[in-house]
Amino acid sequence: MTNQATTETNTLIDDFIQLYQALNKDNLHLLSQVYDDSISFTDPMHQIKGLESLTQYFAKLYKNVKHIQFEIKEVQQDANQAALFWQMEYSHPKLNKGGLIRVDGMSQLKFNDKIYFHRDYFDLGQMLYEHLPCMGGLIRMLKDRAAK
Known part of the structure; x- marks a missing residue:
């Protein structure tokens, strides 16, 4: 890998x-x-193909989000791939009574x-799931039982 390729890779990841x-x-x-x-975009909820479909997916996700922030904890990369470890913090009026939710990913x-x-x-x-009014309590109870 040349220095120019390294710089271009770093710039893309920084962007x-x-x-x-x-x-x-x-x-x-x-x-x-x-x-x-x-x-090609995949997360635990969906598999998306194409930039237009991805933009529409994000539009639905972001529609009612009141706050969202990503903190990048670590980046590992080489010439053509990277892994980013992050924590997302967000709030949505229908989840966790509108309070902050943190997710590691x-x-x-x-x-x-x-x-x-x-x-x-x-x-x-x-x-x-853990932040939905009825389901959250059930999931916490199941986790508690599984931990015993």
Whole structure:
């Protein structure tokens, strides 16, 4: 890997991090700065193909989010892939009585000039289920029983 390739890789990953730290429902058009038009995106809830579909997916996710912030804990990368370990903090009026929710996760990215593969790994219970009014109590009870 040449120094130029290293610099381009670092710039893309830095741009990705900056984008996610500023991303909201009003600037989703910025996704095209880091993602390839044929992006393959997977998380525990969905599998998305294409930049237009990804933008629509994020528009639905961000529609009612009152606050969202990503803290990048660690980045491991080489010439054509990276792993980012992060903590997301967000609030949604229908979850956790509108209070802050923290979720630990990891993103696997593959790229050339732009990112063409993005897979997120996180605990969907930590992000969503545990904070639903009826289901949250049941999940906490099940976790308590499993721990005994």
